Amino acid sequence: MNLNVRLQTEQTTANATPILLIHGLFGSLDNLGVLARDLKPHRPIIQVDVRNHGLSPRSQQMNYQVMAQDMLETLDAHGIGKVSVIGHSMGGKIAMTMSALAADRIEQLTLIDIAPVDYNTRRHDTIFAGVNAVTDAGVVRRSEAAEVMRGYIHEEGIIQFLLKSFHEGEWRFNVPALWDNYATISGWEVIPAWQGPALFIRGEQSPYLDDIHRKALLSQFPQARAHVIAGAGHWVHAEKPDAVLRAIRRFFVL
Secondary structure, eight states, X not given: OOOOEEEEOOGGGTTSOOEEEEOOTTOOGGGGHHHXXXXXXXXXXXXXXXXXXXXXXOOSOOOHXXXXXXXXXXXXXXXXXXXXXXXXXXXXXXXXXXXHHOGGGEEEEEEESOOSSOOOSOOOHHHHXXXXXXXXXXXOSHHHHHHHHTTTOOOHHHHHHHHTTEETTEESSOHHHHHHTHHXXXXXXXXXXXXXXXXXXXXXXXXXXOGGGHHHHHHHXXXXXXXXXXXXXXXXXXXXXXHHHHHHHHXXXX
16 A cells, blocks of 8 residues: 655755654654654655555555555655654554564664553543544534544543544544454554664653563564653653654664
């Protein structure tokens, strides 16, 4: 599947290894824009809409093998070989799976607040309820959609995040496909160990990346290092962008 992308290259970085940015569940290529803007002077940047998100194609099939293959096919379509990859949450799991499918094409991995584990839990049911309520209400304006969602979702930041994908009364993520594949998205199948450099960035207040995940993480990414961002939750790159960027720049030696 050839995905919707945004390519950004400055003349001074044309020969450097590109950085591929992969967003998380319910997101779009704009979600990691704060990272793209900072990193663009140093490396070519590829922002991408994951299948069933943004302006990328829709499909009822949605697992990490096919989503990682989407990334590789999209890179091929743009003549891009080796990349460094930054992925948040679901996007991090896609990035990790790319290391299993095409280890020689991955130079470095940065995984933001995600572990290579099956979480075996449903964390997003209130979000599904809120977005479905917006659809059922038939509202068109974002302000109206926000009011509907406030009956289900109590974190205003999450509501505003979701609204970035609400356009003219339609969601730009495929709600039925995400619902049907949710167990797979929150799950994980163990992959062979990748020996390359990997940085795991954790939000201190987030449950997604914790000490209990250390054994599973190191068995699949033995060269991994971790960096904890104090006072941040799961959307650590949005809450503490400067701290995340400092960690990424040190890791990438920019």
